Amino acid sequence: MTADERPSVPAELDRTGCEALRELEGRDASTLRAAGRYLEELAAWTERRGADDEGDEGTHATADADSIALPDRVPKRASVSVTTIGGTEYRYYQWREGDEIRSETVRR
Incomplete structure (x- = not known):
């Protein structure tokens, strides 16, 4: 990449990730560097926590509706949240x- 070429958004990001990055595009270099440091720390924390949270009570995760089979009475446009309480997984549509x-x- 030359000095005149603007970096492109990573292809592996979903729509929400792309939108979040586009929100930052007009910011000054100092703000972008601060956001980058924060994101690196957040990624490290998320990785550390991922191992700690398995089987944890009260953890919440928003699921991708395409990856979960919806009950017949729930429309495809429904949002899906997955919660584990006392070792039992619940899906909230x-x-x-x-x-x-x-x-x-x-209850799953």
């Missing part, structure tokens, strides 16, 4: 129908 917010919890 939430979606909007008109002006109402619908939800369903399923």
